[in-house]
Amino acid sequence: MTPGKKILGEERRTLILEWLQTSKEPLTGSELASRSNVSRQVIVNDITLLKARNEPIIATSQGYCYFAPSLPEQWFERSVACNHKPEETEEELNLLVDLGLLVKDVKIEHPVYGDLTASIMVSNRKEVAQFVKRIHETNATYLSQLTNGVHLHTIAAKNKQTLDEAEAALQEAGFLLVE
Template sequence: MDNTRRRAYIKEKLQQADHRLRGMDLAKECGVSRQVIVGDMALLRARGMDIISTPRGYYLKKEKKACLRILVCRHDREGTGKELTAIVRAGGIIHDVRVEHEIYGELHGQLEIKSEEEAVSFVRAMQDSGSPLLSDISGGIHTHLVETKTEEEMAQVIHALREIGVLYE
């Protein structure tokens, strides 16, 4: 498959997908390396596709959001699982995490955690890797862009974070 046909194929797959597409799977389907897929995604983004990249795969960003809020939280490494689980149990989707760095300014990481299973998977990966969290560099203070379907669900997310003592107010 040549470059043009491969990128058209990836574009079509992204537009039709109802789940995240793994880079390794796309690479196998197209007979190329994962790094080639990474490059293709960068080119498709440069051409205007709003492609989101997560550790669990690629997907197209949806145009319409119901209710979005930036929530400020503070906790240690052990509080991560409680925080993520509380948000998704209350009906929230955690799009990202952001921290302020004294040299680089705002740093962020894409999360796209939509379920309790994904929250558990993130915590497991965090524990297995031993990698520092972004919030480690900011004394535990960080923000999440959270989406819910309704204002009532957002109020439930906020209440849940207060209940476990991680909402920074």
């Protein structure tokens, strides 16, 4: 590709799919825009078109990923209900990833829109730090702020014992929502 030459339409979307499918790391909209010599907004539109074709692309706090629907090996999932202040989010996420968990998403029940889910996809402290940094840099709010701190996470681990340990650790930290 010649520097400065835009990659057009369908060719660009095909390349975006290839880049996402072969990348071991999430790719940001800015990175994809730079590779194809278009604006970030063009990439956002391309991702929307690809999602409309049922391509399994997810937007995470680290960038876009081509999401293979199955978990690695024989992983187990569980939803946990949590409640904490926004400034405790990083502590909560670090507590989970330090146990070797993948925090897949955050869900809330909004009074108007119903269930809202946002992908997080963090599995280590570096990814947690990037997620929190992105929230602060964009002046975004955590979804849980819409529900006074109440939210669900889908967590995944290699075994059920680790999921049990995660619930116990959340309860000990005062983050687990209990009846």
